[in-house]
Amino acid sequence: MTQPPFIVFTDLDGTLLDHASYSYDAALPALAALKDLGVPVILASSKTGPEIAVLRDELGLAACPAIVENGAGLLPAHAAPEVGGHAYRDLRRALDVLPPALRGSFRGFGDLGPHGVAENAGLPPEQAAMACRRSFSEPGIWSGSAADEAAFVAVLAKSGISARRGGRYLTLSHGGTKADRMVEVAAQYGAGRSVALGDAPNDAEMLASADIGIVIANPHGNALPDLAQIARGEIRRSTKFGPEGWNEMMLPLLSEWAL
Template identity: 40%
Template sequence: MTEATTHPQPLPPVRQWLIFTDLDGTLLDHHTYSHAAAQPVLAQLRALQVPVILNSSKTLAELASIAAELALDSPLVAENGSVIHYPVRQHTLTLGSNYAEICAQLDELRTREHYRFAGFHDWPAEQIAALTGLPLAAAALAAQRCASEPLLWQDAENRLEPFHQQLISAGLSLKRGGRFWHVMGQTDKVQAMHHLAAEYQQRWGAKPFVIALGDGPNDADMLAAADVAVIVYNPDGTPPTLAESLTQQRTHTSLPGPAGWAEAMSMLLANSAA
């Protein structure tokens, strides 16, 4: 069962819903990457024509493969809001910095300041597979980056903040994910979410009712910007922290991963207007 919601309120009709979801640990199992437990609810949302938008640190190549498995044709938000892809019209919009420029800046900082870290551009697909638990073919998709670089911080913790400040000075940002730190341009999941919500509002002629689902600190801003925040139980890591002053409706699931995703969405559907 889901825990009691914070600031409960009547939900609008599902035709106004716009769902943004994280993947690892949320719609996908953190260990097996399975989405089987969420499939019945996803099928229900497809039948209701509710857009389910994947909003993840994963690459566009990874998201396109997962979206195909899930039979989703909604826009995809890749690399923590750096890239938006529209599958129906095969159009890609880059909001963040160029990948080659990010890697060059990281290499320059590592050489000049002697920081100890390693990122995807340092590793072959075999090592990415070993570090992520992904199959080799999926790891190769994870290496096809457009606008962000995941890295493992191997230096002292007290050197992380100076590194962060130097990235900011270079026009970049640093986000904490479930397994890696992510270096990217000055954009995020929320900017991409607002961009797409504005597009749907123009298309529908009404403001979308935004539901966001996530399980980690990297999802906190996206959750805070939604009308309903679903915090999926995270037994393996740090959950997102949201300010108590927020007046949104908030739901905590008791189950992790896709089972928790389905648990929360089933409850919301049951409480929605026709």
């Protein structure tokens, strides 16, 4: 594999994709420029392998691996996603043995089903069905208090299950972050410089691990921590939202690094 000039790792919802419409059109100029330079764009999302595989093909990025389900898994380049497995079944079993007072406040995708996910996330039915085809993690809606959420997370932690809050959902998994998978992907390409873009707390490690971490403004999500103290490289912030912010930040960076 030829070593590229650098690698781009990007979150999807609220970052490369518009929060409401899920469109990436505003980022097309920057994506085209990256393609011309031979820069791999690694999609890194809470989305499942089936969801990301469709978008990856649509964007012409099938030759790039992708980080799926918040870093709980990796979809190899040109590979078809695998669905199901013991990791997801174990998550659902752990939920089913929780005290009813805690279990009742969490509705995972396995509880909502494709119809409920479509309604909640504003997805077309076919996309919602793909979002429910999970292998490594379980996103869900938390409807209880902050104190009960802390108790919920603490009980699951005793079973080796971690909980991460993204832009829209609380996601459960057996561990692994986008930053962990980022290291694996960088090794495949022979390391080199990296840029990471994201908008939510579950992107924090990935942003802090990059040479340049770019926080995309998101008025709908939870604020990210102050990354300046933990970042390996430089942290920048967009003024525009979603794909407009993506384009706003990437085009000037390409000009900088081209010099």
